[in-house]
Amino acid sequence: MSELDAFREEARGWVRANAPKSLWGTSGSGPFEGYWGGSKCEETDPDLLRWRDLAIEKQWTAPSWPVEYGGGGLSREQEDIIHAEMKAIGVPRPIAGQGLAMFGPVLLEYGSDAQRAQHLPGIARGEVRWCQGYSEPNAGSDLANLQLKAERDGDAYVLNGQKIWTSHANLSDWIYCLTRTDPNAPKKQVGISVILADLSTPGITVRRIDLISGYSPFCETFFDNVRVPAANLVGKENEGWTIAKAILGHERSSIGRSIARQPGSAQREVVARARKHLGAGEGAIPDPLLRDEIATLGMLEEAFHLTLARIQQSAESGTPGPEGSITKIVGTELKQMRFELGMKVAGIQGLGWEGPGFDEDDLQYTRDWLRSRASTIEGGSSEIQKNIVSKRVLGLPEGKK
Amino acid sequence: MSGHRAPSLLLNDEQKMLSKTAHEFIRERAPAARIRTFRDSKDELGFSRDLWSEMAELGWLGLQIPERYDGLGLGFFDLCVVLEQSGRELMPEPFISTLLLGTQALLLGGTDEQKQALLPGVAAGEKLLALGYEEADSPVAATKAGDGFELSGRKVQVLDGHVADRIIISAATDDRGTTLFLVDPSLAGVSITRQHRIDGLGAALVSLERVAVGRDAIVGKADEGAALLDAVLDRASAGMAAQMLGASEQAFADTINYIKEREQFGVPIGSFQALQHRAVSVFTEIALTRSVVLAAARAIDDTPDDVPRLTSLAKAMASETFLHTAKEAIQMHGGIGVTDEHDIGFYMKRAHAAYMTFGKPSQHRQRWAELHGY
Numbered sequence: 001m002s003e004l005d006a007f008r009e010e011a012r013g014w015v016r017a018n019a020p021k022s023l024w025g026t027s028g029s030g031p032f033e034g035y036w037g038g039s040k041c042e043e044t045d046p047d048l049l050r051w052r053d054l055a056i057e058k059q060w061t062a063p064s065w066p067v068e069y070g071g072g073g074l075s076r077e078q079e080d081i082i083h084a085e086m087k088a089i090g091v092p093r094p095i096a097g098q099g100l101a102m103f104g105p106v107l108l109e110y111g112s113d114a115q116r117a118q119h120l121p122g123i124a125r126g127e128v129r130w131c132q133g134y135s136e137p138n139a140g141s142d143l144a145n146l147q148l149k150a151e152r153d154g155d156a157y158v159l160n161g162q163k164i165w166t167s168h169a170n171l172s173d174w175i176y177c178l179t180r181t182d183p184n185a186p187k188k189q190v191g192i193s194v195i196l197a198d199l200s201t202p203g204i205t206v207r208r209i210d211l212i213s214g215y216s217p218f219c220e221t222f223f224d225n226v227r228v229p230a231a232n233l234v235g236k237e238n239e240g241w242t243i244a245k246a247i248l249g250h251e252r253s254s255i256g257r258s259i260a261r262q263p264g265s266a267q268r269e270v271v272a273r274a275r276k277h278l279g280a281g282e283g284a285i286p287d288p289l290l291r292d293e294i295a296t297l298g299m300l301e302e303a304f305h306l307t308l309a310r311i312q313q314s315a316e317s318g319t320p321g322p323e324g325s326i327t328k329i330v331g332t333e334l335k336q337m338r339f340e341l342g343m344k345v346a347g348i349q350g351l352g353w354e355g356p357g358f359d360e361d362d363l364q365y366t367r368d369w370l371r372s373r374a375s376t377i378e379g380g381s382s383e384i385q386k387n388i389v390s391k392r393v394l395g396l397p398e399g400k401k
Numbered sequence: 402m403s404g405h406r407a408p409s410l411l412l413n414d415e416q417k418m419l420s421k422t423a424h425e426f427i428r429e430r431a432p433a434a435r436i437r438t439f440r441d442s443k444d445e446l447g448f449s450r451d452l453w454s455e456m457a458e459l460g461w462l463g464l465q466i467p468e469r470y471d472g473l474g475l476g477f478f479d480l481c482v483v484l485e486q487s488g489r490e491l492m493p494e495p496f497i498s499t500l501l502l503g504t505q506a507l508l509l510g511g512t513d514e515q516k517q518a519l520l521p522g523v524a525a526g527e528k529l530l531a532l533g534y535e536e537a538d539s540p541v542a543a544t545k546a547g548d549g550f551e552l553s554g555r556k557v558q559v560l561d562g563h564v565a566d567r568i569i570i571s572a573a574t575d576d577r578g579t580t581l582f583l584v585d586p587s588l589a590g591v592s593i594t595r596q597h598r599i600d601g602l603g604a605a606l607v608s609l610e611r612v613a614v615g616r617d618a619i620v621g622k623a624d625e626g627a628a629l630l631d632a633v634l635d636r637a638s639a640g641m642a643a644q645m646l647g648a649s650e651q652a653f654a655d656t657i658n659y660i661k662e663r664e665q666f667g668v669p670i671g672s673f674q675a676l677q678h679r680a681v682s683v684f685t686e687i688a689l690t691r692s693v694v695l696a697a698a699r700a701i702d703d704t705p706d707d708v709p710r711l712t713s714l715a716k717a718m719a720s721e722t723f724l725h726t727a728k729e730a731i732q733m734h735g736g737i738g739v740t741d742e743h744d745i746g747f748y749m750k751r752a753h754a755a756y757m758t759f760g761k762p763s764q765h766r767q768r769w770a771e772l773h774g775y
Contacts, residue, residue: 271775285775288767295766298773299693299714306692309407317411326685383678390677394657394684399672 004316007078011085018054019091020047027092028261029083031101034092038129040171048092052126055094062100062124065108069116070124077316084312090262098167099123099130102247103176110194110235110243119174119196131199133163133177133221134244141384143178144188144241148223150179150195155230157181157195159203159223165378169206169219175199176247182238189241194234201226213370214353251379263305266338267298273365274345290345297337304330322393329385332375339369408699410692416482423461423486430455433490433651433744436601445595446564447603448493450526457526462500466508470520476702477636481643481694488644489651491751493601495529496644498561501637503530506569506581509636510621510629515583519567531565533607534630541609543572543580549615550574552582552590555608562586562605563595569620570609571630578624582614589613600754601747635712638759639697642712642719645755646694649687649719649726652748656680656730663735676733683729686722693718710772717765720756727752 065071
């Protein structure tokens with residue numbers, strides 16, 4: 001047995017022995033599903049909290065981070081194995097969210113020792129929740145156009161401007177921001193710096209944004225003469241664009257994976273809704289055209305999971321292929337297709353917004369369908385993803401956008 | 402994959418080497434332009450027997466045939482490695498008829514005698530096989546006659562029926578079921594007429610008029626041929642899906658190269674976002690198709706229970722991908738793409754033919770739905 005196989009046995013044993021039974025089968029085990037923690041967290045599910053505590057004790061909340069920063073000191077391969085074993089039984093990762101999936105890895109790569117020591121242990125214990133300050137009203141797909149001003153003043157930066165789509169800023173403790181430190185740089189990609197801010201700093205205002213679904217996962221975050229220590233600069237001043245791209249890379253690969261859920265679950269969900277709403281019992285769904293569409297969905301879902309498996313196997317064997325670039329495009333399309341079909345089979349029972357005559361599951365489903373429209377926009381729109389694949393994987397020449 | 406661990410979808414070092422060797426050999430020796438040459442010269446065979454023999458010497462034809470029948474005793478997965486490469490150049494050699502349909506029928510249902518008589522010849526490139534199962538207006542029936550049977554009726558578009566040394570024929574047996582018979586085309590009552598198709602694969606009408614065969618001609622069990630035929634067609638679907646994957650890869654690569662070079666308005670047309678995003682869609686479909694083709698091939702070797710659903714998945718997806726790739730390839734080639742002078746049109750003809758063979762995607766989706774209980 002290879003070392004990794006031996007570790008797989010150990011991981012499987014530990015996960016199955018320690019994950020509370022009530023959590024089994026409840027999650028796709030993605031990096032953004034489950035307990036996000038932070039000082040404003042109001043989670044009360046005792047099993048979720050116990051699972052968190054057991055994993056902290058085992059040092060498996062951030063398995064591949066160095067031990068001195070609250071990690072497990074394991075390899076990336078071992079970390080993948082632990083997460084795969086959680087996914088195999090459908091339990092959430094003990095701690096999820098931005099800090100573990102995106103900010104932490106970047107701080108490990110670009111941060112100073114002092115910054116790592118200050119921030120990473122709190123993330124690994126789920127005590128500090130982070131959010132991302134990237135987009136601005138005039139910097140969406142054209143992110144490098146960002147304008148949040150950061151001016152050096154003694155041993156501080158003074159921040160003025162606005163961020164938008166700051167996910168869960170209202171529930172977070174800290175924000176990592178892309179700021180404009182040199183407004184006169186010759187190229188807009190130059191003159192950008194990554195600066196960290198405690199959200200309780202005076203001058204920061206957070207306002208929630210209501211989406212078409214009625215959910216408010218996003219916020220606008222305003223900065224009005226906000227003074228943060230100069231030591232909160234990550235990496236070098238004016239060289240933040242490289243870091244920004246690295247974070248986006250983490251985000252896109254994790255969005256693709258986080259959408260994956262359990263193999264076959266999208267098809268099962270739509271079939272169940274079809275049975276409920278078309279009054280069809282066991283056996284063939286009576287509408288052959290709908291059945292064909294569901295089969296198309298089921299096939300795409302299986303192909304997506306097999307492709308994720310293939311990507312992971314290639315990475316484990318040390319020869320990663322170019323397929324990783326498509327997971328966000330495909331994963332989000334699959335998600336939208338699933339909700340479209342789930343709404344289609346529901347007919348007018350899917351039209352409820354709230355109140356009598358609609359059951360809770362259907363109301364929730366409708367909200368989730370509306371929410372799913374954002375998936376091909378957030379974290380880099382599908383069009384931006386296609387530009388990137390076109391240039392970096394297919395080697396096509398850049399043209400006018 | 403429902404619930405259990407994903408199969409290994411990687412090639413091992415030997416398979417990577419095999420893939421590379423086959424790729425180079427085929428690109429060099431068997432370019433797609435041969436389809437035009439065979440068509441225009443009205444070549445009797447429609448493919449090259451010499452090339453077939455060379456591939457036998459390389460060991461490719463006997464990859465999956467057990468060692469006791471002079472093969473290499475490897476898996477269906479290994480065979481698919483070569484099939485993928487053969488698809489790149491649309492090779493008209495009898496891969497589907499002989500290695501997929503005929504050989505798989507014998508491996509799954511043949512007696513030791515039948516296998517001994519034919520498989521060593523297949524591995525050596527000397528014997529060709531075919532399987533007749535498609536009918537139009539004259540279904541083939543088998544009636545008992547003495548110790549054996551008499552076969553009458555007509556099979557259509559029997560791939561390589563014009564050159565096969567033995568043709569396996571499916572026949573209805575006295576309303577009790579279906580039986581597969583191994584038929585020597587030189588028998589009295591068999592007449593073979595060559596058919597010409599858009600895709601350059603050789604095919605024939607096989608007419609049978611009171612053709613007498615013995616019980617020893619039965620492949621598998623009498624009256625239980627339908628299940629055997631399904632299993633054979635599953636494997637053929639998986640193998641053809643591997644060819645379609647290779648063909649899609651090649652048509653796509655040719656197209657990307659073309660749009661990088663072709664200039665209009667003073668710039669390469671590949672710099673236009675309208676083409677770039679469609680190219681990425683095709684790239685994405687091909688990447689997904691590769692995963693399902695590898696999974697189906699793996700299932701045939703390792704997990705028989707998964708074979709029906711994964712082969713239907715592979716056939717449906719490879720069919721849609723190949724046809725879409727080929728249509729986009731022609732569109733992006735512009736005017737030259739619709740001329741007979743350019744090879745890209747052959748990819749679309751093959752794509753359409755492959756789409757229609759062994760069940761259209763909609764039929765496989767219906768089967769998928771049934772297998773998943775809806």
